[in-house]
Amino acid sequence: MFFQRCLSFLGFTLLCVKSAYSVEIDREGLPDTGLDTSDWTSRDLPPLDDMWDLNDFQIAAKNTLAPRWYASYRTAALNEVTYQANLDIWSKVRLNGFSFRDVSNVNLNTSILGFNFSAPFFIAPAAKAGHANKSAELSLASAAGKAGLLYVPSISSTKSIEEIADAGLDGQVMFHQEYIWSNRTQLVDELKRMEKAGFKAIFLTVDNTGVNGIRTRSLRFTGSTDEVGHSATFDLEALAELRNLTTLPIVPKGIKTAADARKCMELGFPAIYVSNHGGRVLDGAPTAVEILIDIRRNAPEVFDNMEVYADGGVRRGNHVIMLLALGARAVGLGRSPMFANIYGEEGVSKMIDMMATELTTELKLLGEPDVNNLDASYINIKLVEAMYF
Numbered sequence: 170m171f172f173q174r175c176l177s178f179l180g181f182t183l184l185c186v187k188s189a190y191s192v193e194i195d196r197e198g199l200p201d202t203g204l205d206t207s208d209w210t211s212r213d214l215p216p217l218d219d220m221w222d223l224n225d226f227q228i229a230a231k232n233t234l235a236p237r238w239y240a241s242y243r244t245a246a247l248n249e250v251t252y253q254a255n256l257d258i259w260s261k262v263r264l265n266g267f268s269f270r271d272v273s274n275v276n277l278n279t280s281i282l283g284f285n286f287s288a289p290f291f292i293a294p295a296a297k298a299g300h301a302n303k304s305a306e307l308s309l310a311s312a313a314g315k316a317g318l319l320y321v322p323s324i325s326s327t328k329s330i331e332e333i334a335d336a337g338l339d340g341q342v343m344f345h346q347e348y349i350w351s352n353r354t355q356l357v358d359e360l361k362r363m364e365k366a367g368f369k370a371i372f373l374t375v376d377n378t379g380v381n382g383i384r385t386r387s388l389r390f391t392g393s394t395d396e397v398g399h400s401a402t403f404d405l406e407a408l409a410e411l412r413n414l415t416t417l418p419i420v421p422k423g424i425k426t427a428a429d430a431r432k433c434m435e436l437g438f439p440a441i442y443v444s445n446h447g448g449r450v451l452d453g454a455p456t457a458v459e460i461l462i463d464i465r466r467n468a469p470e471v472f473d474n475m476e477v478y479a480d481g482g483v484r485r486g487n488h489v490i491m492l493l494a495l496g497a498r499a500v501g502l503g504r505s506p507m508f509a510n511i512y513g514e515e516g517v518s519k520m521i522d523m524m525a526t527e528l529t530t531e532l533k534l535l536g537e538p539d540v541n542n543l544d545a546s547y548i549n550i551k552l553v554e555a556m557y558f
Protein backbone atom coordinates (compact mmCIF):
# COMPACT_ATOMS: atom_id res chain seq x y z
CA MET A 170 0.00 0.00 0.00
CA PHE A 171 1.35 3.45 -0.90
CA PHE A 172 0.61 6.77 0.74
CA GLN A 173 1.70 10.28 -0.05
CA ARG A 174 3.85 12.52 2.18
CA CYS A 175 3.90 16.21 1.24
CA LEU A 176 6.25 18.98 2.32
CA SER A 177 4.51 22.35 2.61
CA PHE A 178 5.74 25.89 3.34
CA LEU A 179 3.49 28.87 4.05
CA GLY A 180 0.52 26.96 2.77
CA PHE A 181 2.21 26.00 -0.54
CA THR A 182 2.94 22.40 -1.34
CA LEU A 183 6.60 22.17 -2.34
CA LEU A 184 7.14 18.44 -2.78
CA CYS A 185 5.10 15.24 -2.59
CA VAL A 186 6.69 11.79 -2.46
CA LYS A 187 4.99 8.47 -2.62
CA SER A 188 6.12 6.26 0.21
CA ALA A 189 5.86 2.50 0.34
CA TYR A 190 5.34 2.45 4.10
CA SER A 191 2.23 0.62 5.11
CA VAL A 192 0.61 2.50 7.96
CA GLU A 193 -2.88 1.16 7.46
CA ILE A 194 -3.81 -2.47 7.00
CA ASP A 195 -7.46 -3.41 7.15
CA ARG A 196 -7.49 -5.81 10.12
CA GLU A 197 -10.82 -7.36 9.08
CA GLY A 198 -12.26 -6.95 12.58
CA LEU A 199 -9.70 -9.30 14.17
CA PRO A 200 -9.24 -8.68 17.92
CA ASP A 201 -7.15 -5.55 18.51
CA THR A 202 -4.21 -6.54 20.69
CA GLY A 203 -2.14 -3.48 19.86
CA LEU A 204 -0.16 -4.72 16.86
CA ASP A 205 1.76 -1.71 15.52
CA THR A 206 2.33 -1.93 11.76
CA SER A 207 3.51 1.65 11.25
CA ASP A 208 7.12 0.59 10.60
CA TRP A 209 6.20 -2.20 8.19
CA THR A 210 6.85 -1.89 4.50
CA SER A 211 4.15 -3.10 2.19
CA ARG A 212 5.04 -6.48 0.57
CA ASP A 213 8.04 -6.95 2.90
CA LEU A 214 8.13 -9.58 5.61
CA PRO A 215 7.63 -7.79 8.98
CA PRO A 216 10.04 -8.62 11.83
CA LEU A 217 9.20 -12.00 13.36
CA ASP A 218 9.61 -10.31 16.76
CA ASP A 219 6.42 -8.33 16.04
CA MET A 220 4.39 -11.56 16.14
CA TRP A 221 2.71 -12.08 19.53
CA ASP A 222 -0.37 -14.09 18.67
CA LEU A 223 -1.84 -16.11 15.82
CA ASN A 224 -3.89 -13.20 14.48
CA ASP A 225 -0.65 -11.20 14.07
CA PHE A 226 0.52 -13.81 11.57
CA GLN A 227 -2.62 -13.22 9.51
CA ILE A 228 -1.97 -9.48 9.35
CA ALA A 229 1.69 -10.13 8.50
CA ALA A 230 0.62 -12.47 5.68
CA LYS A 231 -1.82 -9.86 4.41
CA ASN A 232 0.99 -7.32 4.37
CA THR A 233 3.49 -9.64 2.70
CA LEU A 234 1.72 -11.87 0.18
CA ALA A 235 0.45 -10.79 -3.22
CA PRO A 236 -3.28 -10.05 -2.79
CA ARG A 237 -4.32 -13.09 -4.85
CA TRP A 238 -2.37 -15.50 -2.62
CA TYR A 239 -3.53 -13.91 0.60
CA ALA A 240 -7.10 -14.16 -0.77
CA SER A 241 -6.59 -17.82 -1.65
CA TYR A 242 -5.86 -18.63 2.01
CA ARG A 243 -8.27 -16.21 3.63
CA THR A 244 -11.23 -16.81 1.32
CA ALA A 245 -14.50 -18.44 2.42
CA ALA A 246 -17.88 -19.27 0.88
CA LEU A 247 -20.66 -16.84 -0.11
CA ASN A 248 -21.17 -14.10 2.52
CA GLU A 249 -18.62 -15.77 4.83
CA VAL A 250 -21.23 -16.08 7.59
CA THR A 251 -19.76 -19.39 8.76
CA TYR A 252 -16.18 -18.10 8.47
CA GLN A 253 -17.11 -15.19 10.75
CA ALA A 254 -19.15 -17.38 13.09
CA ASN A 255 -16.07 -19.59 13.54
CA LEU A 256 -14.19 -16.54 14.84
CA ASP A 257 -17.07 -15.17 16.94
CA ILE A 258 -18.42 -18.29 18.65
CA TRP A 259 -15.75 -18.26 21.37
CA SER A 260 -17.16 -15.08 22.92
CA LYS A 261 -20.46 -16.91 23.56
CA VAL A 262 -18.83 -19.68 25.60
CA ARG A 263 -17.72 -19.27 29.22
CA LEU A 264 -15.00 -21.18 31.06
CA ASN A 265 -15.27 -22.13 34.73
CA GLY A 266 -11.94 -21.41 36.40
CA PHE A 267 -11.32 -23.40 39.59
CA SER A 268 -8.88 -22.33 42.30
CA PHE A 269 -7.41 -24.50 45.08
CA ARG A 270 -5.83 -27.01 42.65
CA ASP A 271 -2.20 -27.98 42.10
CA VAL A 272 -1.37 -26.72 38.63
CA SER A 273 2.41 -26.59 39.06
CA ASN A 274 2.94 -29.26 36.37
CA VAL A 275 0.82 -29.01 33.24
CA ASN A 276 0.56 -31.92 30.81
CA LEU A 277 -0.27 -31.28 27.15
CA ASN A 278 0.77 -34.75 25.90
CA THR A 279 -1.99 -36.78 24.37
CA SER A 280 -2.62 -39.53 21.86
CA ILE A 281 -4.44 -39.33 18.55
CA LEU A 282 -5.56 -42.66 17.05
CA GLY A 283 -3.15 -44.31 19.48
CA PHE A 284 -0.08 -42.27 18.44
CA ASN A 285 1.58 -40.00 21.00
CA PHE A 286 1.88 -36.26 20.40
CA SER A 287 3.12 -33.35 22.49
CA ALA A 288 -0.15 -31.40 22.31
CA PRO A 289 -3.83 -31.86 21.45
CA PHE A 290 -3.70 -29.45 18.50
CA PHE A 291 -2.43 -30.27 15.02
CA ILE A 292 -1.73 -28.72 11.64
CA ALA A 293 -4.84 -29.37 9.55
CA PRO A 294 -4.74 -30.07 5.80
CA ALA A 295 -4.56 -26.90 3.73
CA ALA A 296 -3.83 -26.74 0.02
CA LYS A 297 -0.86 -25.05 -1.65
CA ALA A 298 1.46 -23.96 1.14
CA GLY A 299 3.83 -22.92 -1.65
CA HIS A 300 1.96 -19.63 -2.12
CA ALA A 301 3.36 -18.44 1.22
CA ASN A 302 6.88 -19.83 1.08
CA LYS A 303 9.13 -21.77 -1.31
CA SER A 304 9.61 -24.49 1.31
CA ALA A 305 5.81 -24.98 1.17
CA GLU A 306 4.68 -28.06 3.14
CA LEU A 307 8.26 -29.12 3.96
CA SER A 308 8.58 -26.42 6.65
CA LEU A 309 5.19 -27.42 8.09
CA ALA A 310 6.31 -31.05 8.28
CA SER A 311 9.63 -30.31 9.94
CA ALA A 312 8.26 -27.69 12.38
CA ALA A 313 5.55 -30.15 13.44
CA GLY A 314 8.12 -32.95 13.75
CA LYS A 315 10.45 -30.90 15.95
CA ALA A 316 7.53 -29.92 18.19
CA GLY A 317 6.15 -33.46 18.39
CA LEU A 318 2.92 -32.30 16.79
CA LEU A 319 0.69 -34.03 14.25
CA TYR A 320 0.76 -32.64 10.69
CA VAL A 321 -1.81 -33.75 8.11
CA PRO A 322 -0.83 -32.52 4.64
CA SER A 323 -3.50 -31.85 2.01
CA ILE A 324 -3.68 -33.93 -1.16
CA SER A 325 -3.75 -30.56 -2.96
CA SER A 326 -0.31 -29.64 -1.59
CA THR A 327 2.43 -27.87 -3.51
CA LYS A 328 4.87 -30.71 -2.72
CA SER A 329 4.27 -34.37 -3.48
CA ILE A 330 3.18 -37.05 -1.02
CA GLU A 331 6.72 -38.47 -1.07
CA GLU A 332 8.52 -35.12 -0.70
CA ILE A 333 6.46 -34.30 2.40
CA ALA A 334 7.09 -37.74 3.88
CA ASP A 335 10.84 -37.24 3.34
CA ALA A 336 10.75 -33.88 5.15
CA GLY A 337 9.59 -35.58 8.35
CA LEU A 338 12.03 -36.49 11.10
CA ASP A 339 12.90 -40.11 11.84
CA GLY A 340 9.93 -41.70 13.54
CA GLN A 341 7.65 -38.69 13.00
CA VAL A 342 4.00 -39.71 12.68
CA MET A 343 1.99 -37.92 10.02
CA PHE A 344 -1.47 -38.60 8.64
CA HIS A 345 -2.53 -37.58 5.10
CA GLN A 346 -5.70 -35.95 3.81
CA GLU A 347 -7.49 -37.32 0.74
CA TYR A 348 -10.48 -36.26 -1.34
CA ILE A 349 -13.01 -38.64 -2.85
CA TRP A 350 -12.06 -38.20 -6.48
CA SER A 351 -14.55 -39.30 -9.08
CA ASN A 352 -11.48 -40.68 -10.88
CA ARG A 353 -11.20 -44.01 -9.11
CA THR A 354 -7.72 -44.83 -10.46
CA GLN A 355 -6.36 -41.58 -9.03
CA LEU A 356 -7.93 -42.33 -5.64
CA VAL A 357 -6.56 -45.87 -5.47
CA ASP A 358 -3.12 -44.77 -6.63
CA GLU A 359 -2.87 -41.91 -4.09
CA LEU A 360 -3.99 -44.07 -1.18
CA LYS A 361 -1.29 -46.60 -2.09
CA ARG A 362 1.36 -43.88 -2.30
CA MET A 363 0.35 -42.52 1.13
CA GLU A 364 0.62 -45.96 2.65
CA LYS A 365 3.97 -46.63 1.01
CA ALA A 366 5.35 -43.23 2.07
CA GLY A 367 4.65 -44.09 5.72
CA PHE A 368 1.59 -41.99 6.57
CA LYS A 369 -0.32 -43.62 9.41
CA ALA A 370 -3.95 -42.62 8.74
CA ILE A 371 -6.17 -40.91 6.17
CA PHE A 372 -8.37 -37.90 6.84
CA LEU A 373 -10.97 -38.36 4.12
CA THR A 374 -12.73 -35.09 3.37
CA VAL A 375 -16.45 -35.68 2.84
CA ASP A 376 -17.80 -32.12 2.79
CA ASN A 377 -16.83 -31.13 -0.78
CA THR A 378 -19.76 -32.97 -2.29
CA GLY A 379 -18.71 -32.66 -5.92
CA VAL A 380 -17.92 -28.96 -5.77
CA ASN A 381 -15.98 -26.34 -3.87
CA GLY A 382 -17.88 -23.55 -2.16
CA ILE A 383 -18.30 -20.34 -4.18
CA ARG A 384 -15.54 -18.22 -2.70
CA THR A 385 -15.98 -14.75 -4.13
CA ARG A 386 -12.89 -13.28 -2.47
CA SER A 387 -10.61 -15.63 -4.43
CA LEU A 388 -12.84 -15.91 -7.52
CA ARG A 389 -12.06 -12.25 -8.19
CA PHE A 390 -8.50 -13.38 -8.96
CA THR A 391 -9.05 -16.83 -10.45
CA GLY A 392 -12.05 -15.90 -12.58
CA SER A 393 -14.03 -19.11 -12.29
CA THR A 394 -14.72 -22.02 -9.98
CA ASP A 395 -12.27 -24.73 -10.97
CA GLU A 396 -13.56 -28.15 -11.93
CA VAL A 397 -12.46 -29.93 -8.76
CA GLY A 398 -13.10 -33.55 -9.69
CA HIS A 399 -14.71 -34.58 -6.41
CA SER A 400 -17.34 -37.27 -6.53
CA ALA A 401 -20.92 -35.98 -6.27
CA THR A 402 -22.50 -39.43 -5.96
CA PHE A 403 -20.62 -40.51 -2.91
CA ASP A 404 -22.88 -42.26 -0.39
CA LEU A 405 -22.51 -44.26 2.80
CA GLU A 406 -21.90 -47.56 1.03
CA ALA A 407 -19.11 -45.96 -0.96
CA LEU A 408 -17.63 -44.64 2.27
CA ALA A 409 -17.66 -48.06 3.88
CA GLU A 410 -16.29 -49.72 0.76
CA LEU A 411 -13.36 -47.28 0.53
CA ARG A 412 -11.86 -49.00 3.53
CA ASN A 413 -11.04 -51.98 1.31
CA LEU A 414 -8.69 -49.79 -0.70
CA THR A 415 -6.21 -49.20 2.11
CA THR A 416 -4.98 -50.79 5.31
CA LEU A 417 -4.76 -47.34 6.93
CA PRO A 418 -7.49 -46.14 9.29
CA ILE A 419 -9.87 -43.69 7.60
CA VAL A 420 -11.29 -40.67 9.44
CA PRO A 421 -14.17 -38.85 7.68
CA LYS A 422 -13.46 -35.08 7.78
CA GLY A 423 -16.20 -32.48 7.53
CA ILE A 424 -18.91 -33.97 9.76
CA LYS A 425 -21.50 -31.29 10.53
CA THR A 426 -24.47 -33.12 12.05
CA ALA A 427 -25.14 -35.60 14.86
CA ALA A 428 -26.88 -37.83 12.29
CA ASP A 429 -23.73 -38.15 10.16
CA ALA A 430 -21.58 -38.66 13.25
CA ARG A 431 -23.79 -41.56 14.32
CA LYS A 432 -23.68 -43.09 10.82
CA CYS A 433 -19.87 -43.05 10.88
CA MET A 434 -19.92 -44.70 14.29
CA GLU A 435 -22.31 -47.39 13.10
CA LEU A 436 -20.02 -48.10 10.17
CA GLY A 437 -17.18 -48.64 12.64
CA PHE A 438 -14.88 -45.75 11.79
CA PRO A 439 -12.28 -45.17 14.53
CA ALA A 440 -12.77 -41.39 14.56
CA ILE A 441 -14.59 -38.46 12.95
CA TYR A 442 -13.43 -34.94 12.22
CA VAL A 443 -16.02 -32.25 12.93
CA SER A 444 -15.42 -29.31 10.58
CA ASN A 445 -17.09 -26.77 8.33
CA HIS A 446 -13.84 -26.52 6.31
CA GLY A 447 -13.02 -23.10 7.76
CA GLY A 448 -16.25 -21.68 6.31
CA ARG A 449 -15.13 -22.54 2.78
CA VAL A 450 -17.93 -24.90 1.78
CA LEU A 451 -21.56 -24.63 3.00
CA ASP A 452 -22.11 -21.05 4.17
CA GLY A 453 -24.53 -21.09 7.09
CA ALA A 454 -23.11 -24.36 8.42
CA PRO A 455 -22.70 -24.44 12.22
CA THR A 456 -19.43 -23.93 14.08
CA ALA A 457 -17.51 -26.79 15.74
CA VAL A 458 -18.90 -25.71 19.14
CA GLU A 459 -22.46 -26.08 17.87
CA ILE A 460 -21.79 -29.38 16.07
CA LEU A 461 -20.20 -30.88 19.19
CA ILE A 462 -23.19 -29.75 21.25
CA ASP A 463 -25.51 -31.30 18.64
CA ILE A 464 -23.64 -34.62 18.94
CA ARG A 465 -23.69 -34.43 22.77
CA ARG A 466 -27.46 -33.95 22.71
CA ASN A 467 -28.47 -36.29 19.89
CA ALA A 468 -25.77 -38.95 19.58
CA PRO A 469 -23.75 -38.88 22.84
CA GLU A 470 -22.66 -42.51 22.34
CA VAL A 471 -20.36 -41.26 19.57
CA PHE A 472 -17.92 -39.93 22.19
CA ASP A 473 -17.71 -43.35 23.88
CA ASN A 474 -17.10 -45.26 20.66
CA MET A 475 -14.79 -43.11 18.62
CA GLU A 476 -12.34 -40.24 18.81
CA VAL A 477 -13.66 -36.86 17.70
CA TYR A 478 -11.46 -34.13 16.23
CA ALA A 479 -12.65 -30.60 15.46
CA ASP A 480 -11.56 -27.34 13.84
CA GLY A 481 -12.66 -23.92 12.61
CA GLY A 482 -11.59 -20.51 13.87
CA VAL A 483 -9.18 -21.84 16.51
CA ARG A 484 -6.72 -19.02 17.17
CA ARG A 485 -6.17 -19.14 20.95
CA GLY A 486 -5.32 -21.64 23.65
CA ASN A 487 -8.72 -21.20 25.28
CA HIS A 488 -10.43 -22.11 21.99
CA VAL A 489 -8.63 -25.47 22.12
CA ILE A 490 -9.82 -25.90 25.71
CA MET A 491 -13.44 -25.16 24.78
CA LEU A 492 -13.50 -27.82 22.06
CA LEU A 493 -11.76 -30.40 24.25
CA ALA A 494 -14.20 -29.69 27.09
CA LEU A 495 -17.03 -30.41 24.63
CA GLY A 496 -15.56 -33.83 23.86
CA ALA A 497 -13.01 -33.30 21.09
CA ARG A 498 -9.77 -35.26 21.49
CA ALA A 499 -7.70 -32.99 19.25
CA VAL A 500 -8.16 -29.71 17.45
CA GLY A 501 -6.94 -28.59 14.00
CA LEU A 502 -5.39 -25.29 12.90
CA GLY A 503 -5.99 -24.47 9.23
CA ARG A 504 -5.14 -20.92 8.19
CA SER A 505 -2.75 -19.98 11.03
CA PRO A 506 0.10 -22.35 10.04
CA MET A 507 -0.28 -21.25 6.41
CA PHE A 508 0.04 -17.58 7.43
CA ALA A 509 2.95 -18.30 9.81
CA ASN A 510 4.72 -20.09 6.97
CA ILE A 511 5.51 -16.73 5.32
CA TYR A 512 8.51 -16.93 7.68
CA GLY A 513 9.17 -20.58 6.78
CA GLU A 514 9.86 -23.14 9.48
CA GLU A 515 10.91 -20.50 12.02
CA GLY A 516 7.51 -18.83 11.80
CA VAL A 517 5.59 -22.09 12.03
CA SER A 518 7.66 -23.15 15.06
CA LYS A 519 6.98 -19.80 16.72
CA MET A 520 3.26 -20.17 16.06
CA ILE A 521 3.27 -23.67 17.58
CA ASP A 522 5.16 -22.41 20.67
CA MET A 523 2.68 -19.56 21.12
CA MET A 524 -0.27 -21.91 20.99
CA ALA A 525 1.37 -24.35 23.41
CA THR A 526 2.19 -21.50 25.82
CA GLU A 527 -1.35 -20.13 25.65
CA LEU A 528 -2.79 -23.58 26.23
CA THR A 529 -0.51 -24.24 29.22
CA THR A 530 -1.30 -20.85 30.72
CA GLU A 531 -5.05 -21.19 30.25
CA LEU A 532 -5.04 -24.67 31.78
CA LYS A 533 -3.29 -23.31 34.88
CA LEU A 534 -5.80 -20.47 35.12
CA LEU A 535 -8.62 -22.95 34.68
CA GLY A 536 -7.31 -25.14 37.52
CA GLU A 537 -6.75 -28.26 35.38
CA PRO A 538 -3.18 -29.56 35.04
CA ASP A 539 -3.90 -32.32 32.51
CA VAL A 540 -5.31 -31.55 29.09
CA ASN A 541 -6.79 -35.07 28.95
CA ASN A 542 -9.04 -34.36 31.95
CA LEU A 543 -11.02 -31.53 30.38
CA ASP A 544 -14.76 -32.16 30.46
CA ALA A 545 -18.09 -30.34 30.51
CA SER A 546 -17.60 -29.19 34.10
CA TYR A 547 -15.18 -26.57 32.77
CA ILE A 548 -17.55 -24.99 30.32
CA ASN A 549 -20.79 -23.02 30.23
CA ILE A 550 -22.58 -23.29 26.87
CA LYS A 551 -26.01 -22.04 27.92
CA LEU A 552 -25.89 -19.01 25.64
CA VAL A 553 -25.03 -21.12 22.56
CA GLU A 554 -27.77 -23.61 23.48
CA ALA A 555 -30.30 -20.82 23.91
CA MET A 556 -29.38 -19.36 20.53
CA TYR A 557 -29.25 -22.49 18.37
CA PHE A 558 -31.03 -25.38 20.12
Ligand SMILES: Cc1cc2nc3c(=O)[nH]c(=O)nc-3n(C[C@H](O)[C@H](O)[C@H](O)COP(=O)(O)O)c2cc1C
Nearest residue numbers: 242293294295296323374446447481482502503504
Ligand atom coordinates in the same frame (compact mmCIF):
# COMPACT_ATOMS: atom_id res chain seq x y z
C1 LIG B 1 -6.06 -22.34 2.33
C2 LIG B 1 -6.84 -23.51 2.83
C3 LIG B 1 -6.80 -24.69 2.13
C4 LIG B 1 -7.50 -25.81 2.60
N1 LIG B 1 -7.37 -26.97 1.93
C5 LIG B 1 -7.98 -28.07 2.43
C6 LIG B 1 -7.79 -29.32 1.79
O1 LIG B 1 -7.07 -29.43 0.81
N2 LIG B 1 -8.43 -30.40 2.31
C7 LIG B 1 -9.23 -30.30 3.43
O2 LIG B 1 -9.78 -31.30 3.88
N3 LIG B 1 -9.40 -29.12 4.06
C8 LIG B 1 -8.79 -28.03 3.60
N4 LIG B 1 -8.96 -26.83 4.24
C9 LIG B 1 -9.76 -26.78 5.50
C10 LIG B 1 -8.86 -26.99 6.72
O3 LIG B 1 -8.42 -28.32 6.81
C11 LIG B 1 -9.59 -26.68 8.03
O4 LIG B 1 -10.76 -27.46 8.10
C12 LIG B 1 -9.96 -25.20 8.22
O5 LIG B 1 -9.03 -24.35 7.61
C13 LIG B 1 -10.03 -24.88 9.72
O6 LIG B 1 -10.41 -23.57 9.93
P1 LIG B 1 -9.37 -22.38 10.26
O7 LIG B 1 -8.70 -22.01 8.98
O8 LIG B 1 -10.24 -21.29 10.77
O9 LIG B 1 -8.39 -22.89 11.30
C14 LIG B 1 -8.28 -25.70 3.78
C15 LIG B 1 -8.33 -24.50 4.46
C16 LIG B 1 -7.63 -23.41 4.00
C17 LIG B 1 -7.68 -22.13 4.79
